[in-house]
Amino acid sequence: MEIIKHSDRKISATDIPQEAFDWYDEYAHGDIDRRTFLSRLSTLSMAGLTLPLVAGALIPNYALAEQVSFNDSDITASYLVFDTPNGHGKGRGYLVVPKGVNATNKAPTVLVAHENRGLNPYIEDVARRLAKAGFIAFAPDALFPLGGYPGNDDEGRAMQKTLDGTKIEGDFMDAATLLKNHDFSTGKVGMVGFCYGGYLTNALAASMPDTIAAGAPFYGTPAKSNLDKIRGPLQLHFAELDKRVNATWPDYENTLKAHDIEYSAYIYPKANHGFHNDSTARYQEKNAELAWSRTLEFFNRNLNV
Structure with a gap:
């Protein structure tokens, strides 16, 4: 409970x-x-x-959403501005590098995609959790063209609605390319996203099959096109009580099967949309920890090769 x-x-x-x-x-x-x-x-x-x-x-009460401290000695966190020619021209994201990773001791990377409200503290903490597990993590802020996440979700949600979704996808595509070519990267790129970020994970798996080596969308809807281009593997996480997103899954699953795309899907019992987010009452510790352990195992298996 x-x-x-x-x-x-x-x-x-x-x-x-x-x-x-x-x-x-x-x-x-x-x-x-x-x-x-x-x-x-x-x-x-x-x-x-x-x-x-x-x-x-x-x-959300983001004071509750810090499992890994920003000044943890096992990671180095910073903000990075990068070029996004496929998006808004410039982007900014939260880059977290594990201790000991450098140009001679490289690590696989994971792109982290936020929900529909910008780069909030919960998503930054997810990036730190990935770095603690040995991955270079990068979490872009879709709201950077408007000044960045404003500090509250209501305003962030309103801001994100004004942006061109195609350009947001372009920003994240360029972030994925940045990770693939980063001096500290092995060239392997995974992606994890939540809600809207789950959609972005599905979308980039479809539009960048040569870059996204493994995708783990949490309660995300399918890509709008190029589903036949997905190479996978995908690991999809759903909440049993999330009727809106779950209604899209049967057709998506049929498409993945039709194109022989490798995937695994998990539906977490009695869970609501957002069950991984530990800043609200939707959070379910047992399901969240199980989903996260599966995600880390999935990335270790597919990116550390």
């Missing part, structure tokens, strides 16, 4: 009705605005829980 602490009270994720998680998913993906989300929450009977407490548990 997951326990979420907000203010001075602890609540369990099981205390929150499933409708609240579903409405949060609609809100997080721009289908309803914040006022509608909060209005709907106010209609629920939540066993004595207050509206602010439940809303606070669902909306």
Whole structure:
């Protein structure tokens, strides 16, 4: 059972009705605005829980999302500006290099793709986790052309909606090329992404099959084109209660099978969209840790060759 602490009270994720998680998913993906989300929450009977407490548990609290410190002695983290001729012209991302990795002691790389709100602290922590596991990790910020992640998800989500999705994909494609050619890189590039970043992972696997050697999308929808070009392998992670994304999986799976593309897919029981994100009540520690251990094993198997 997951326990979420907000203010001075602890609540369990099981205390929150499933409708609240579903409405949060609609809100997080721009289908309803914040006022509608909060209005709907106010209609629920939540066993004595207050509206602010439940809303606070669902909306990310990034103070909770640091599993690896930015100044951990086993990694070196920095921000890197890079050219994106296929995107907005310039990009910026969070680069994390494992201790001891250099031009003579190279390491495989992993591109990290954020959700639909820019490069937030949770995604930066994911990059640090990868570096702790021995991979060079790079997490671009799609919002860099607008000044970068603004420090809150509502504004970040609104900003990202104004950007050309094709150019965002181009920014990430150029980031993948940067990793492939980086002086410290073995030339092997993996990719992991969450929500919108899961879509980007599927999209780059389709558009850059010679670059993306292994893709691990978390609750991401399929690429819009070039599905027949995917070489894989893919490792796909889904949440059982995520109706919106899961509705796209049967056709996607049929396509992967039709083109004999190597893949494995996991559906995590009683999990909601975003279950890997440890900053909200959607987080499920057991499922998140299992999915992450599978992801690291997948990258070790396919990138360390």
